[in-house]
Amino acid sequence: MRFYPVDIEERRELGGYTLLSYRWPDGSVQPGQFVMARVAGYPVTLDPFLARPFSFYDHDGEVASLLFEVRGRGTALLDRAPERIEVSAPLGHGFDIGANGTPAALLGGGIGVAPLKILSRHLTARNVRHDIFLGFAEARFAAVAAEFPGSKVATVDGSEGTRGTVLDAVPDLDRYGAVYACGPNPMLAAVKRVAGEDSVCQLSVEERMGCGNGSCNGCVVPVRDGGYVRSCIEGPVFRAEVLAW
Numbered sequence: 001m002r003f004y005p006v007d008i009e010e011r012r013e014l015g016g017y018t019l020l021s022y023r024w025p026d027g028s029v030q031p032g033q034f035v036m037a038r039v040a041g042y043p044v045t046l047d048p049f050l051a052r053p054f055s056f057y058d059h060d061g062e063v064a065s066l067l068f069e070v071r072g073r074g075t076a077l078l079d080r081a082p083e084r085i086e087v088s089a090p091l092g093h094g095f096d097i098g099a100n101g102t103p104a105a106l107l108g109g110g111i112g113v114a115p116l117k118i119l120s121r122h123l124t125a126r127n128v129r130h131d132i133f134l135g136f137a138e139a140r141f142a143a144v145a146a147e148f149p150g151s152k153v154a155t156v157d158g159s160e161g162t163r164g165t166v167l168d169a170v171p172d173l174d175r176y177g178a179v180y181a182c183g184p185n186p187m188l189a190a191v192k193r194v195a196g197e198d199s200v201c202q203l204s205v206e207e208r209m210g211c212g213n214g215s216c217n218g219c220v221v222p223v224r225d226g227g228y229v230r231s232c233i234e235g236p237v238f239r240a241e242v243l244a245w
């Protein structure tokens with residue numbers, strides 16, 4: 001996989017998350033696509049050995065941004081990268097916004113809110129009416145909701161918005177013709193159960209990834225017809241009915 005060194009244009013804290021922006025004027029980005037990213041210096045540093053996957057938070061044609069939560073070594077190093085990081089070109093299959101019914105519901109759980117910004121931008125450009133629902137553990141993370149005007153928020157501890165999960169903030173999910181969701185697998189499985197039978201429901205999975213290019217099979221998800229598919233190549237966005245959970 002080819003990596004491109006890019007200079008960080010902006011670094012900002014958003015709630016409990018970090019937003020990193022860099023120039024990416026090369027072509028379009030589909031909402032739901034991701035990059036593999038690592039701090040600059042490879043192969044001198046080899047730390048971490050593997051780049052990490054991140055959804056595009058936004059891309060305006062010139063500047064791309066990633067929104068991430070510091071979880072372990074890879075994200076901690078990116079968080080304090082001085083000026084430059086290395087990113088792959090956009091990867092994977094994102095949300096199919098041509099196949100949607102309306103109105104659309106966008107649901108994000110925790111850092112799963114990341115791809116909803118660019119998705120909302122694209123839906124707005126197509127005049128697709130949509131509502132945004134965001135779920136977080138606590139108010140500290142919910143601060144990012146300010147970036148999603150008009151969104152409805154739930155927190156597990158009740159410190160902001162509705163108490164409960166993101167689904168508690170959407171009393172009527174089955175009335176939406178299109179549902180787009182990103183978050184932990186149990187949340188996605190619950191969204192799949194609750195979405196209307198006739199709705200087009202697309203889920204962005206966040207499996208752990210080793211290579212991001214289809215060669216390690218580290219990111220597979222079970223599918224209904226039997227067997228597994230690689231979420232870095234066939235996903236990370238899947239139609240809900242394809243997934244075996």
Ligand SMILES: Cc1cc2nc3c(=O)[nH]c(=O)nc-3n(C[C@H](O)[C@H](O)[C@H](O)COP(=O)(O)OP(=O)(O)OC[C@H]3O[C@@H](n4cnc5c(N)ncnc54)[C@H](O)[C@@H]3O)c2cc1C
Nearest residue numbers: 052053054055068069071072073074075114206207208236
């Ligand atoms: C397609 C895709 C898009 C993603 N988009 C984003 C994004 O926009 N923003 C963001 O912050 N994160 C995103 N992630 C998750 C992100 O890749 C991981 O948080 C990151 O790799 C952790 O690296 P680390 O070295 O900091 O932590 P590690 O040391 O590798 O792990 C630290 C902890 O995080 C857990 N963890 C690591 N990866 C994942 C994962 N994929 N899912 C759930 N738990 C994990 C580990 O089990 C461990 O408990 C995405 C993942 C995928 C597959």
Ligand code: FES
Nearest residue numbers: 212214216217232
């Ligand atoms: S991450 Fe290696 S095959 Fe998907």
